Amino acid sequence: MFILYQINQIMNIIVPFYLHQLKEEAAITRKFLKIIPDDKLEWQAHPKSMSIKRLAAHLAELPGWIPMAIDTDVLDFSKGDYSPTPINSNEELLAIFEENQKQAEAALLRANDAILQNLWTMKNGDEIFFTITKQEVIRMAISQTIHHRAQMGVYLRLLSIPIPGSYGPSADELGL
Helix, strand or coil: CHHHHHHHHHCCCCHHHHHHEEEEEEHHHHHHHCCCHHHHHHCCCCCCCCCCCHHHHHHHHHHHHHHHHCCCEEHHHHCCCCCCCCCCCHHHHHHHHHHHHHHHHHHHHCCCHHHHHHEEEEEEEEEEEEEEEEEHHHHHHHHHHHHHHHHHHHHHHHHHCCCCCCCCCHHHHCCC
């Protein structure tokens, strides 16, 4: 009986943890997205790099991976039903981000820890890239947000745009 009690207690901590992490990272991401100038959307750091527009759209879309992970079991690229969200202004970018963030929070609130242990597969037709738990997909989406936000920070720095702090003040905020 005690073991069942412990399992029940453990099974109610993952969703709140990810909801907290999602909100914390969204607040930081929002600061970065807000300062992307409309006249720099086509800028690229390198020909192999994403443009600011593509990178920013990806950042705005990443919270959408959370409801996708919770509500589906497979992402199959061979279906060809994805195209990057078109953005033409900072205002559109922020609206896309806020909508995806809202949907991500709602998906987590209707989920439970047991659902997050179910498997989720990324593939392209018959080629399976990986199968991981839905919990791991959520972790990956949050990690990807952090990773791509750091890329955006480099882009902004290269354009001499003062960047906000992430986990403390930036050199710009400190006047360094």
